Amino acid sequence: MFGGVSRSFYLQEEVMQRIIHPKKKKKVTKLKLDMLVKEQEIFEYLKPTTTLDDVVLHPKTRETLQTVVRQVDKNVYKKLREWGIKDKRKGIDARIIFYGAAGTGKTMTAMSLAKTLKKPILSFDCSKILSMYIGESEKNVRRIFDDFKELSRQAKVEPILLLNEADQFLSSRSEGAGSSADKMxxxxxxxxxxxxxxxxxxxxxxxxxxGNIDKAFSRRFNHKIEFKKPGRKQRLRLWQFMLPESADYEEGFDIEELAKHELTGGQINLIIKNTAYVVAVRDESVFAMSDFVAEISKELGSSFDGAKSMGFKV
Ligand SMILES: Nc1ncnc2c1ncn2[C@@H]1O[C@H](COP(=O)(O)OP(=O)(O)OP(=O)(O)O)[C@@H](O)[C@H]1O
Ligand SMILES: [Mg+2]
Structure with a gap:
């Protein structure tokens, strides 16, 4: 009807979102970071489902994390600014190391902190660094930080940077002239x-x-938080928290009995899932203590921790 003249307009995603959802400004930026992350291969955009209230933490650890969270408090910021500790940048500054055994809740706590602070979280799996381009790990390290900054700038948000499994970054540096691999x-x-x-x-x-986190790194992190394996009381809470509420349990089922086994949160999580798979296929799906005990002994028999303690005698 316009005499065969056609015109196409291109709207940027951001503009389009602003037209469609004029009031949902926050949602737009979140969506954008999500999309930006999809276009690259370095980071993973994590979606936390738990808050710090859901994690079973040592009281001291909780206290430390609360100190970090409280930095957003206006009064706290004002004081820090007056004392010259903080500059104009309003955001929270914290460099934290979570260290400890596998399955003790380090990654979960990082994600929960993000949810509590209502911040997005970008994760980098540090074990990837060596495989990115062989021989160029130094460049890759710089790229993690450059790309992180660039993503934050483009999306206009300040995500948390999570460096998972950072062992090789933090381990003691070798001294003296070693092999070329050492030098690298x-x-x-x-x-x-x-x-x-x-x-x-x-x-x-x-x-x-x-033990062997290099002192130079140690100094540069404000908080170094150890994640210990849970004691009996904590294990009881972990079981209570993770067992499905809506399921049926045999008469006299006693969670205290489960908590006696020395397991980490990660192992408890796995055992509950494995037991559920077994029980779900039965016609009468009732969880019995014996079901859990069977999975627990499988887990303890097969876990690397167990394997180590049964290792060769010299
Ligand atoms: N302290 C805890 N409180 C609540 N749940 C926990 C806790 N520790 C572990 N879990 C459960 O175990 C799962 C695995 O924990 P997570 O991945 O955080 O361990 P991790 O310390 O990061 O282990 P890894 O060193 O192997 O990376 C969690 O998703 C959660 O379900
Ligand atoms: Mg982890």
Missing amino acids: HNQMQNIFLEQIEKFEGILIATTNLL
Whole structure:
């Protein structure tokens, strides 16, 4: 009807979203970070489902995390600014290491902190660094931080940076002239140090390393939080928290009995799932203590921890 003239207009996603949802400004930025992350391969955009209230934490750990959370408090910020501790940047600054055994809730806590702070969280799996481009790990380290900054800038948000399994970044640096692999490793760690020093915002590194975190890193992190294996009381809470509420349990089923087994939260989570698969296929789906005990002994028999303690005698 316009005489064969056709015109096409291109609207940027952001503009389009603003037209469709004029009031939902927050949602638009979130959506955008989500989309930006899809276009790259370095980071994963995590969607936390739990808050800090859902994690079974040592009271001291909870206290430390509360200190971090409270930095958003206007009065707290005002004081820190007066004392010259903080500059104009309003956001929270914290560099945190979570260290401890596998399955003790390090990753879950990082994600829960994000949800509590209503911040998005971008995760980088550090074990990937060596496989990205062989021989260029130093460059890759820089890229993590550069790309993170760029994504934050484009999406106009301040996500938490989660460096999962950061063992090789944090382990002791080898001294003296070692092999060329050692040198490369040291170089990579030096760049990591430098980037940590400059980092603004919240950075959480998780690691299984217990003792040998390099002192130079230690100094650059404000909080180093150990995740211990849960004691009996904590295990009881973990079972209570994770067992399906709507399921049927045999008469006299006693959670205290379950809590006696020395398991981490990760193992309890796995055992509940495995038991559920077994029970669900039965006609009468009632959870019995014996079902759990069977899965527990399988888990303890097969876990690497168990394997280690049964290791060869020398
Ligand atoms: N302290 C805890 N409170 C509540 N749930 C927990 C806790 N610890 C572990 N879990 C459960 O175990 C799962 C695995 O925990 P998570 O992945 O956080 O362990 P991790 O310490 O990061 O282990 P890894 O060192 O292997 O990465 C969680 O998703 C959660 O269901
Ligand atoms: Mg983890």
